[in-house]
Structures are given as structure tokens and as C-alpha cells.
Amino acid sequence: MSAAVVIVIVVAAAVVLGAIGFITAAKRSDVRGAGALSRETRHRDKDSAVDLPAAATGRQVERAAAEARSASLVKVDARPPVLWVPPDPEAIGVSRRQFFNRATIGLMGLSITTFAAASFVAFLWPVAKGGFGGKVGLGKHDEIVQSIRSSGGFFYSSEARSWITEYPADALPKAKGIYQTAIVTGMESGLVALYQKCPHLGCRVPECKSSQWFECPCHGSQYNRVGEKKAGPAPRGMDRFALSISAGGDVVVDTGTPFTGPAIGTNTTGQEAEGPHCITGGH
Numbered sequence: 001m002s003a004a005v006v007i008v009i010v011v012a013a014a015v016v017l018g019a020i021g022f023i024t025a026a027k028r029s030d031v032r033g034a035g036a037l038s039r040e041t042r043h044r045d046k047d048s049a050v051d052l053p054a055a056a057t058g059r060q061v062e063r064a065a066a067e068a069r070s071a072s073l074v075k076v077d078a079r080p081p082v083l084w085v086p087p088d089p090e091a092i093g094v095s096r097r098q099f100f101n102r103a104t105i106g107l108m109g110l111s112i113t114t115f116a117a118a119s120f121v122a123f124l125w126p127v128a129k130g131g132f133g134g135k136v137g138l139g140k141h142d143e144i145v146q147s148i149r150s151s152g153g154f155f156y157s158s159e160a161r162s163w164i165t166e167y168p169a170d171a172l173p174k175a176k177g178i179y180q181t182a183i184v185t186g187m188e189s190g191l192v193a194l195y196q197k198c199p200h201l202g203c204r205v206p207e208c209k210s211s212q213w214f215e216c217p218c219h220g221s222q223y224n225r226v227g228e229k230k231a232g233p234a235p236r237g238m239d240r241f242a243l244s245i246s247a248g249g250d251v252v253v254d255t256g257t258p259f260t261g262p263a264i265g266t267n268t269t270g271q272e273a274e275g276p277h278c279i280t281g282g283h
Ligand code: FES
Pocket: 198, 199, 200, 201, 202, 203, 216, 217, 218, 219, 220, 221, 232, 233, 234
């Protein structure tokens, strides 16, 4: 077979296929979209037209269903409402769980109330408990004096955090021009109450029985037996408390209000060291 014959056959086949495609497209152009009926179909429908009853709309169907439901409801006789009467607690009784719940809540409330009442009383009445910060009884005056003398010149009360020493009667005139009245009152009874806290930086100041002074080991401040500064870095003499004698003869120290110690240079008793110092001396 020659090339020319092949070409002729191919051209003829192409013409045939093109014709088939054109006819098919022309047929489809009769259809105007999905769901539309072709002209031929509409013709056939016209020819076989039959009078059918019109179908009910959706709204009509819904209305009919609602009417059917309302017709099926049973009417109830209207009665007056019955008033609610609370049940009798006695008749109901208390279950075990309720009992324990109420007991727990009651005990908690009682505990809190007791704690609050105790705190309130303690707040209003703090001085009545005694001890440091209030009035401290040390014992009979004569016994205190005896104890001072028998123990080498010093009596210590841990409860009052104080040293008690004797104040010489012949120094009283000088003391009255320097010390506060409450302090002088104690001195007139022959005693002075000195706060143990060093006025320098707060160390506890011990007595030195050999020198008969107070000598602070922290930085070397020294005070005579009635707490007047003799040496060291302390800014003043030892602070002190008011001391009084009760009607029964008891020595009472009021630790609620410390009195500032005397200024540097105060020396009402003229007491010098009576022996070796316990520390090497102030700096
Ligand atoms: S605390 Fe006593 S001398 Fe410093």
C-alpha cells in the first residue's frame, strides 16, 4: 500500500469521526442544563397529558399534622394549686450522716470561738501574766539584800533579766539630781535594778566579782556596781528599771518601761575597781 492511499484513508476516517462528533454535539444542545427535558420528551408528555390531582404543599402537610396533634390532647380539669406545707423536722428525724456533719461543724465553730476569745483576752490583758515586760516580784527586801551580800555583791533575776545591787545611802543626794524619780525611789530603798542588756550592742553584761564592776565581754565596756559607765565603747551607763517595795515588803521590778542609763561621766558613787578586771579593758 502506497503512502498516498494511507493518507486518503486517514483523512476519510478523520472526516467520519468529525461528522459523528458534530451530530452528537447538536443533539446535546437540545438539553438546557441538568434536569431539563428535551423537546421530544415534552412533546410526548403533552400528548399523554392526564389530569392528576394537585399535590399538597409542605406547609399544608405541617398544618394538618399540628391540627391532628392538638386534637389528640386530653383536656384536664383545672384545679386550684395546693399550698406547700414544710415537713415536720421531728417526723423526718436526723440521719447519721447529718448528725456527724452537724457535730463536726459545731466543734469547729466552738474551737474557733474559744481561740478568738482567748486571743482577745490575752490582747487586752498582757501585763497581768507577769514575767519580763511586766512587774516582777523578786521576794522580800531583806532576803534580797542578804542574797546580794552573801553572793559577792550581785543578785541576778532571770525573770526580770536584771541585776540587783545595793545603792549606797550616802550617794543619794547626788543621784537625785541625775536619775529619774522612779529610779531614785528604788535607790532610797537601798537597791538598784540594772537591765542586763549592754547599751553598746546588746550583749548580756556579766558581773565581775573581782573588780566589783560589770564588764562586757563583747567589746569591753565596763560599768561600776550601780551601772555607771567607766570604760569601753558603750554610749552611756546601763539602762535600768523602776524598783519599789510593796506593802508586804516584797521587791518589785517594773520591766515594762526601761529607763535610759546615765550619761558618760556620771559617777555618783565614786566606786573604783576593787580588784583585777575580768576582761582586758575597753577599747
Ligand atoms: S555589746 Fe557590750 S561592749 Fe559591745
